[in-house]
Structures are given as C-alpha cells and as structure tokens.
Amino acid sequence: MTPEQIAALPKVVLHDHLDGGLRPSTVAELAARTGHRLPVDDPAELGDWFYAQANSGSLVAYLATFEHTLAVMQDAEGLARVAREAVLDLAADGVVYAEERFAPEQHQRGGLSLQQVVDAVRAGVTEGEAEARAAGREIRMNLLLCAMRHTDRAEEIAELALAHRDRGVAGFDIAGPEAGFPAQGMGATFARLRAARFPVTVHAGEAAGAESVDEAVEVGALRIGHGVRLVEDLHDDGAGGTRLGRLAHWVRDRRIALEVCPTSNLQTGAARSIATHPVTRLHRLGFAVTINTDNRLQSRTSLTAELHHLVQDAGWDIDDLYAVTVTAARHAFAHHDEREDLIRRVIEPGFTTPGRLHP
Numbered sequence: 001m002t003p004e005q006i007a008a009l010p011k012v013v014l015h016d017h018l019d020g021g022l023r024p025s026t027v028a029e030l031a032a033r034t035g036h037r038l039p040v041d042d043p044a045e046l047g048d049w050f051y052a053q054a055n056s057g058s059l060v061a062y063l064a065t066f067e068h069t070l071a072v073m074q075d076a077e078g079l080a081r082v083a084r085e086a087v088l089d090l091a092a093d094g095v096v097y098a099e100e101r102f103a104p105e106q107h108q109r110g111g112l113s114l115q116q117v118v119d120a121v122r123a124g125v126t127e128g129e130a131e132a133r134a135a136g137r138e139i140r141m142n143l144l145l146c147a148m149r150h151t152d153r154a155e156e157i158a159e160l161a162l163a164h165r166d167r168g169v170a171g172f173d174i175a176g177p178e179a180g181f182p183a184q185g186m187g188a189t190f191a192r193l194r195a196a197r198f199p200v201t202v203h204a205g206e207a208a209g210a211e212s213v214d215e216a217v218e219v220g221a222l223r224i225g226h227g228v229r230l231v232e233d234l235h236d237d238g239a240g241g242t243r244l245g246r247l248a249h250w251v252r253d254r255r256i257a258l259e260v261c262p263t264s265n266l267q268t269g270a271a272r273s274i275a276t277h278p279v280t281r282l283h284r285l286g287f288a289v290t291i292n293t294d295n296r297l298q299s300r301t302s303l304t305a306e307l308h309h310l311v312q313d314a315g316w317d318i319d320d321l322y323a324v325t326v327t328a329a330r331h332a333f334a335h336h337d338e339r340e341d342l343i344r345r346v347i348e349p350g351f352t353t354p355g356r357l358h359p
Helices: 003-007 024-034 043-054 059-071 076-092 114-134 156-162 184-194 211-220 228-233 246-253 262-268 279-283 303-314 318-330 336-352
Strands: 011-019 095-102 140-148 170-174 199-205 223-226 234-235 240-243 257-258 290-291
Touching: 003 024, 003 199, 003 303, 011 076, 011 170, 011 223, 011 290, 011 303, 011 318, 024 076, 024 228, 043 223, 076 114, 076 140, 095 170, 095 336, 114 140, 114 156, 140 156, 156 170, 156 184, 170 184, 184 199, 184 211, 184 290, 211 223, 211 228, 211 246, 223 228, 228 246, 228 257, 228 279, 234 246, 240 246, 257 279, 262 303, 279 290, 279 303, 279 318, 290 303, 290 318, 303 318, 318 336
Parallel strands: 011 095, 095 140, 140 170, 170 199, 199 223, 223 257, 257 290
Antiparallel strands: 234 240
C-alpha cells in the first residue's frame, strides 16, 4: 500500500490540536504581522526547526515550540485563519470527519474573551468547510474545548463548552501535565458534564502510566487521549498469551476508545518505534483503537503518514485501516445517526469503490 493509495481513502481524526497543526508559512506570516520573534524566519527552515525541536528528546524543547504557535493565535484574525487552514489541510489529506481541540484559555493574551476565542475558531471552521466543499472535498469538523490540568479554569471551560453545545462544540477534554494533576481534581466539573450528558475525553496514559488511564475512566471519559500505557495492565498468561488486568478489561469491554498518536508517542518517549508501538498489540487484542495525528506541525505528519507508517513498519493492511477508521467514526462525539450515515455514505464506498483498495 502506497501513501497515494492511503491518501485516497476516507479518514477520521479524533485527536488533533489546533495549536499543533499550523502551516510554517502561516506561523511566519502571522509572526511578522504581530511582531513576534521566531527562531528562524524562512518558512521551510522554520518547519525544520519545529520538527527538530520536537525530535530532540527533550520535553522542555518540545513544549517550547508551542510558545511560537500560541503567540500568533492571540487575535480573532489569527485564530480564524489557523482554524480555516486546519480544515483545508485535513480535507486535502482525505479526512472526512475531524475533531479539533484547543484550550481557549491559552488564547487570551491579546485581550480576547473566552467567547471571542471560540467564535473566531468557529468562524474559521465554517469558512474552511465551505471552501473544501466548493473544491469537491467533504469534511465536517467539530471542536473539543480543553481545560488545562495545571490551571484552575475547568469550570469556566466546561460552561463555555455547554454554551456552544450543538453549535460546533462537541466535547470537553483536559490536557497538560498528568503527573501531580489527577483528573479527580476536577471532579466537580466532570460531575456537571455527566449530569448534562456531555461527551468527555481525557489526555491520559502518555506521560503517566496506567493509573492515569484509570483516573480518566473514573471521571467518566468516553475516550482516552493517547492511552498507550494501558499496556502496563496487560500481562503474560504463562501460555504465550495475554491476560488482561481489571482496568484493561474495563476499557476493552466498555469500548472506551483510545486516541493513539504513533509519531507523537515516539517524540515524547511513550514508544520506541512504530514497529514495536503498543497500538498494534492493543488493536490485535480488540481494543477500540483509533489513529490520530496529535500535532501535525511538530511531528511533520498527516493521517495518511501515520497510517502508512503502520502499514510499512508494523504490518498493518487494508482491513486494519478500515477497522480503525470505522472505530473512529463510531466513537466520534456526534449523534449515532450522523455517525452511521458517515460510515454508510462515505467511508464504506470510499474503501470499496472500484479501482481502490477493498476492506
């Protein structure tokens, strides 16, 4: 399977960060407009710089890259442009449904209110969807609002998400440092969201271990952002097979989806190679695995690239790609009838059209 064949397939991404997917040229242009100083000005060299920093093996260096993307996303014009281009770039990669996440509290340095931040992003998404449609590419994008674990604004962000329910915002997430900031610390916020029957995903099981996944499950996460360290609860059964621990059974049995981001996991040290990445083992054991991009700029990746790496290095085939695509669609924070329509009308024909690969 070639990258071109995979690019032609309809795809679904559930874990993609708005501030991690900017075009290098956009970062350069917005920085020039706002007066923000970049490490290098040439867009091609800037793209190389982001990728090199993210691959340096230093979490500090990796996180420092976001200071430059966030710096150019502090006004409505910049936010709308970045959101519009995210839609167009994902659509060009064959993504037909996307959930884009961002933390509104990180875009207020220029004086925007939380409401203005969301309004700007929504405007950009609407424009991008219309432009993609005019170009013959169907894509729908919903937004996920993130609260940061290490700040004290979860209630505000939850209220904001609920206010935009059914108006472009489909879910709530928490991000930031796992260690020292347990999900239970936002227990009241999660209780409120459960009472409102509002979908929740939680970053967990990347920087911290399986206990972080357990905390996410406890607060009611319907999906786990990353979640790869759930493999710590998989054990040798003594007969060449695998015995699942209580948490692993619960996650698999309840079909709590894992939003796995293979390339990003290599950069942050959650995995050593694509060939040995835990995602293949989890997928083969029947967990609800989805494949995602995380930060397309820092990882210099696309969903096509992520899937091709798995085909090339981990032995995946068309059946695996079809399975994770349908799993992602069925775990999207959209209504059941919308998800099934997407599968029936777009995904299944896209995998079975004559001249393309077949599931």
